[in-house]
Amino acid sequence: MTLRPLGVGSQILAHGDIVAGFYGEVTGIITADELRALAGVTQGTAMQTGDITWLKFSSNYKTLYIAKQPIQHSISWDYLHERDLVFGKMIEIGNYVYLLRLMQGANISPANTSGGYNNEWDNLIVKSHTTGEWGLYSDADLNVNPIRTIVQEVSSQSTEQRIMRGYTISHFGRGGSSDSFNYVAWRPVLELLYEK
Numbered sequence: 001m002t003l004r005p006l007g008v009g010s011q012i013l014a015h016g017d018i019v020a021g022f023y024g025e026v027t028g029i030i031t032a033d034e035l036r037a038l039a040g041v042t043q044g045t046a047m048q049t050g051d052i053t054w055l056k057f058s059s060n061y062k063t064l065y066i067a068k069q070p071i072q073h074s075i076s077w078d079y080l081h082e083r084d085l086v087f088g089k090m091i092e093i094g095n096y097v098y099l100l101r102l103m104q105g106a107n108i109s110p111a112n113t114s115g116g117y118n119n120e121w122d123n124l125i126v127k128s129h130t131t132g133e134w135g136l137y138s139d140a141d142l143n144v145n146p147i148r149t150i151v152q153e154v155s156s157q158s159t160e161q162r163i164m165r166g167y168t169i170s171h172f173g174r175g176g177s178s179d180s181f182n183y184v185a186w187r188p189v190l191e192l193l194y195e196k
Contacts, residue, residue: 007063007096007192009056015134016058020123022134023056025068030093032071035188038091039100040083044075044180047143054190057124063192066103066124069143070185077150077162077177080186086152090193098190105151105165105172112156114165114172120189121151121165129169144169149187 009026016022030038032048047070054065080086080102088101103125107115117123125142127133139145148164148171155161155174164173164184175184 005063005096005192005195007056007065013058016127018058018061020117020127021058022124022128022136023058026054026056026065027051029054029065029190036072039085039089041072041075041085041186043079044072044186045182047071047073047185055124055128059120059124064120064124065190065192066120067187067189068141070147070149070187073147073185074180074182075150075184075186076180079180080150088191092196093190095196097193097196099193101189101191102150102152103165103187103189104153105149105163106153109153110156110159111153111163121149122170125165126170131169139169142169146183147185148173148175148183149185
């Protein structure tokens with residue numbers, strides 16, 4: 001049996017378990033400018049340029065690095081989808097191969113509610129919030145108000161709409177797939193695939 005790689009950062013869970021757990025913060029993986037260049041992202045306005053602070057999670061036996069704060073606003077779901085960044089694009093950083101993608105913000109797609117703790121936003125980000133189970137981060141720490149994070153799912157109300165999470169930590173919103181307003185942001189996820 002091959003053990004799954006745990007990647008850079010702590011190898012010991014501080015909260016939760018391998019279904020939904022938190023290892024801690026990780027820096028030094030890649031800068032926001034380097035990630036934008038690697039992903040081919042030029043639309044929007046940079047919210048970060050230097051080293052990204054990642055929140056390292058275990059999610060359903062996978063190791064995920066989720067940007068603590070969004071790195072780009074005024075960017076659309078359509079634009080990210082054209083670059084294979086919604087459901088995943090394989091990239092190499094250092095000794096690891098990752099799937100660079102968006103977070104899941106609902107338990108099904110199309111969706112009209114988040115479905116509770118059956119998605120990454122609720123299972124990881126909400127639990128990490130000061131009002132959540134692990135009680136670690138404020139709205140300001142995560143930059144969720146007034147910023148909305150683009151997630152993977154389509155809205156059940158219209159095929160032209162996509163789900164967005166944020167504004168308040170548990171808010172479940174929607175917007176046009178081509179919307180690129182200054183409160184619509186890209187919060188990248190690195191899903192660890194394997195070590196080279």
